[in-house]
Amino acid sequence: MERPTEAAGSPNGRVGVSYLADGRATFARVDLDALAQNVRCIRGLLAPGVELMAVVKANGYGHGAVMVARVAVAAGAAQLGVATVDEGVELRRSGAAVPILVMGPVHTAEIVRALRHRLSLAVGDAAAVHAVRNAARALGGELTGSVHLKIDTGMRRYGTMPAAAVGLARLIAGHAELALDGVFTHFASADDRDDSFAQEQADLFDRCLADLIAAGVRPRYAHAANSAAALRSVRYGYDLVRVGIALYGLRPSPAIALPVGVRPVMSLHSRVARIIDLAPGDTVGYGRTYRAEVPERAALVPIGYADGYRRGLSSRAWMGLRERRADVRGRICMDQTVIAIPHGMPARVGDEVVIAGDAATGAPGLEELAELVDSIPYEVATGIARRVPRHFWQGARLVAIEDLHGLHELDD
Ligand SMILES: *Cc1c(COP(=O)(O)O)cnc(C)c1O
Numbered sequence: 001m002e003r004p005t006e007a008a009g010s011p012n013g014r015v016g017v018s019y020l021a022d023g024r025a026t027f028a029r030v031d032l033d034a035l036a037q038n039v040r041c042i043r044g045l046l047a048p049g050v051e052l053m054a055v056v057k058a059n060g061y062g063h064g065a066v067m068v069a070r071v072a073v074a075a076g077a078a079q080l081g082v083a084t085v086d087e088g089v090e091l092r093r094s095g096a097a098v099p100i101l102v103m104g105p106v107h108t109a110e111i112v113r114a115l116r117h118r119l120s121l122a123v124g125d126a127a128a129v130h131a132v133r134n135a136a137r138a139l140g141g142e143l144t145g146s147v148h149l150k151i152d153t154g155m156r157r158y159g160t161m162p163a164a165a166v167g168l169a170r171l172i173a174g175h176a177e178l179a180l181d182g183v184f185t186h187f188a189s190a191d192d193r194d195d196s197f198a199q200e201q202a203d204l205f206d207r208c209l210a211d212l213i214a215a216g217v218r219p220r221y222a223h224a225a226n227s228a229a230a231l232r233s234v235r236y237g238y239d240l241v242r243v244g245i246a247l248y249g250l251r252p253s254p255a256i257a258l259p260v261g262v263r264p265v266m267s268l269h270s271r272v273a274r275i276i277d278l279a280p281g282d283t284v285g286y287g288r289t290y291r292a293e294v295p296e297r298a299a300l301v302p303i304g305y306a307d308g309y310r311r312g313l314s315s316r317a318w319m320g321l322r323e324r325r326a327d328v329r330g331r332i333c334m335d336q337t338v339i340a341i342p343h344g345m346p347a348r349v350g351d352e353v354v355i356a357g358d359a360a361t362g363a364p365g366l367e368e369l370a371e372l373v374d375s376i377p378y379e380v381a382t383g384i385a386r387r388v389p390r391h392f393w394q395g396a397r398l399v400a401i402e403d404l405h406g407l408h409e410l411d412d
Contacts, residue, residue, distance in 0.1 A: 023403065024389055025271040026303045026355075030063050032071045032394040034265045038247050039075035041261040042230065050237040052076065053101065053223070055244030056091070057083035062308075062381040063248055063266050064390045064402050066094040071394075072247065073098055081242050085110040088119040094407075101148055101182070103242070105158055111135035111145075120146040120181055124159040129171050129178070136177035147172060148182030149219070151208050153201040155188045162208050169217040182221040182240070183212060190236070191228035191253035198229060202236055228252040231259065250367060250377040264365060266381065267357030268309075268388070272321075272349050274300040276338065284330035284338050289315060297341040299326070301353050304335040308384040309355065312373035320354035320363030321347060 043052050054077035055061075060068035069080050069091050079099045082088045088100045101120045108131045114121055115135055123129050129147070136145040149169055152159035160168050165183075172180045185205045190198040202224060209222055222238040227246035229236035245252050249264035276299065278284070278292035301319065305311040314331040319339050326339040341347045354363035364372070370380045389403040400409045 023401070024302075024387075025273065026301075026307065027269055027389045027391050028062075028384055029267045029269055029357075030067065030390050030392045031265050031267075032067065032392055032399070034249060034263050035063075035068060035071050035247065036075040038249055038262045038265065039072050039077055041259050042243055042246055043076050045231065045234075045259055046241060047234045047237050049239070050234075051078040051221075051240045053079040053081045053240055053242045054247055055081040055103075055226075055242050057081065057087055057103070057244070058382040059087075059386075061244060061248050061250075061378065062384040064392065064407070065090060066407055067390075067392045067400055067402070068247075069096050070094070079240065081244070082119075085114045085117075085119060088114065089117050092117040092119070099146070099181070108135075112138055115139055115143050115145055118143070118146070120148055122150045122158070122184070123147045123168070123172070124150040124152070126168065126171060129168065129175070133175045133177050136175075141177060145178045146181045147178055148184055148221070148223075149180060151183065151185045151205065153185045153204040153208070154197065155186050155201075157186070159185065162204055165208050166211050166215045166217070169212055169219075170215065173217060180217065180219050182223060183209065183219045184221075184223045184242075187224065187226060187229050187236075190226060190232060191256050193255040195229075195232060198232075198236070226252070228256050231256055245378055245381075248381060250381065253376075254367075264357055266366065266384075267363075268303070268355035268384070270301050270303050270353045270355055272299040272347060272351045272353060273302050273336075275341070275347065275349060276300060285333060286331045288330075290330035290338075296343070297347070298329050298338050299341050299347055299351075299353070301337050301339055301355070302335065303337055303355055303388075304333045306334045306385060307388050308380070309337060310369070310373050310375070310380070310383070313369065316372045317356075317364060317369060318362075319356075320358065320361035321345065321351065323362050325362045326353070 054072035056065045056069045059065045081101050081103050083104050088102050103122050112135045132145040150159035151165050172178050187198045221240045223240035225236040225241040227243045230241035230243050249262050278296045282292045284290040303309045311332045318325045318327045324342045329338045329340050354361040356363050356369050357366050366380050367377045370377045392400040
C-alpha cells in the first residue's frame with residue numbers, strides 16, 4: 001500500500017490511507033474497548049458520588065495518552081491526572097475539556113503556561129502558592145489558578161506536613177486569584193498485603209480534613225486513593241479516586257486483585273524477520289551466551305531493548321509463536337531478539353509473533369515480563385519506546401495509529 005506524503009501525514013492530522021498498518025512489523029496493540037470496560041468496572045466499585053480521575057501520565061502508562069484520555073472520559077472518567085505540565089497541554093490540545101490535575105511539583109517558569117491551558121496544580125508549600133498567584137496575576141486576572149493542596153501523610157515525597165495544612169489553605173483562600181479545588185494525599189504502601197500504614201495515612205488525612213472544615217475551608221474534592229487503595233476499600237474513596245495502572249488492566253502488585261471484567265489493554269506484536277538454522281556448536285548473539293547442542297531453528301524478531309524489551313529478559317523471557325511458547329535465545333540486542341522455534345514447528349518469515357500481553361497466545365503478560373526482570377508492570381509499560389507504533393483498536397476496527405510522526409486517526 002502507498003505511503004502518504006509528509007504533508008498528508010502531518011502530526012495529529014487525519015490520513016486517508018491506512019499506510020501505517022503496513023508500517024513496522026513491531027507494534028503495540030491498544031484495545032480501547034478493554035480500556036472503556038475497565039473504566040466502567042472500576043467506576044462500578046466506587047461509592048455513590050465518588051468520581052474517577054483517569055491517571056494518564058507517562059503517555060498513558062505507555063498506552064498513548066491522547067487516545068486513552070479520550071476513551072476514559074467517554075467511559076465515565078470525570079477528570080484526568082498527569083505528572084507534568086507538558087502532558088496536560090498535550091491533552092488540552094487534543095481537545096480534552098475535563099479538569100486536568102498536574103499531580104507533582106511544577107517548575108515556576110511553567111505555571112503561566114499551565115494556567116493558560118486551565119491545568120490544576122498541586123501545591124505543597126507557601127512558595128508554590130505564591131508562584132501560582134503570581135502567574136495568575138501576570139495573566140491579568142483573566143484566569144483563576146486552580147490548586148489542589150497536597151498533604152504529606154507519610155509518603156515523604158511531595159506535600160505539606162499536616163500541621164501546616166490549615167495555614168496553607170488559609171493562604172490560598174486569601175488570594176482572589178486562586179481557587180482551592182482539592183485537598184489530597186498519596187499512599188506509600190496501599191498495594192502491600194498489609195494495609196495498616198495506608199489506614200494510618202487515611203486516619204491522619206481525616207484529621208487534616210476535619211481541621212480544614214473547622215477552619216472554614218471546604219474544598220470541592222478530597223482525594224487520596226491510587227489504584228491499590230481504590231480497589232481495596234471504599235474507605236479510601238473520599239470524593240475522587242486517582243486510578244492509573246488498574247485502568248490498563250494491570251495489577252498494582254500481586255497482592256491486589258483486579259475486579260472481574262478488568263483486562264489488559266496493551267499487547268506487543270511483531271513478525272518473524274528471518275529464520276536462522278543453528279548447527280551444533282553455533283552460538284547466538286552478543287557474548288555468545290546461548291550455544292546450540294543439536295541442530296535447531298530459531299527466528300529473528302525485530303524488537304530490542306531500545307523498544308523497551310528489556311535486556312534483562314535475555315535468556316529468560318519467551319514469546320508466543322503459533323500459540324506455542326518460544327524461548328528467547330541469547331542476549332536481547334538494541335533492536336532485535338532471537339527466539340527458539342519449537343521443535344517441529346513449520347515457522348516462516350512473516351509469521352506473527354506475540355511478544356507480550358496476550359496470554360491466550362502463549363506469550364507472557366506484561367506483569368510476568370516485569371517479574372522476570374525484578375521490575376513492576378508500571379516500569380515495563382511506561383518503558384515501551386516511542387518508536388514502537390501504537391495501534392488503537394475499537395469495535396474490531398483499527399481507529400488510529402501513533403508513531404514517531406504523531407497521532408494519525410484513520411478514516412473509515
Ligand atoms: C501515579 C499516581 C497515581 C496513580 O497510581 P496507580 O497506582 O497507577 O493507580 C495516583 N496519584 C498520584 C499522586 C500519582 O502520582
